[in-house]
Amino acid sequence: MLFHVHMTVNIPLDLDKIYVDELKAREKNLSQELQRQGKWTHIWRIAGKYANISIFNVASAGELHDLLLSLPLFPFMEIEVTALCQHGSSVKNEEEAH
Numbered sequence: 001m002l003f004h005v006h007m008t009v010n011i012p013l014d015l016d017k018i019y020v021d022e023l024k025a026r027e028k029n030l031s032q033e034l035q036r037q038g039k040w041t042h043i044w045r046i047a048g049k050y051a052n053i054s055i056f057n058v059a060s061a062g063e064l065h066d067l068l069l070s071l072p073l074f075p076f077m078e079i080e081v082t083a084l085c086q087h088g089s090s091v092k093n094e095e096e097a098h
């Protein structure tokens with residue numbers, strides 16, 4: 001299943017910088033591991049914001065939920081999820097669309 005995920009990060013300014021840097025490093029490692037596994041298929045920075053638009057390709061909404069909750073920055077994120085399905089006018093087949 002494909003999901004469009006909009007993540008906005010809001011880290012309180014008074015958090016310890018070393019702790020925040022460690023969270024960001026752990027977040028990057030996990031994000032890149034999930035990208036290598038083919039579960040986090042796209043990630044784009046939203047220009048001018050500490051936010052991203054991502055596409056996830058996972059087995060279920062439950063898997064996506066667990067994965068998002070496991071992100072080190074999850075406590076500081078606002079997340080909007082939109083489930084996607086094949087558009088009837090798409091010239092790509094379902095496999096190519098991923």
Ligand SMILES: O=C(O)C[C@H]1C=CC(=O)O1
Pocket residue numbers: 007009027028029031050051052073
């Ligand atoms: O930077 C972000 O948009 C938040 C988060 C998502 C991946 C990552 O490395 O950090």
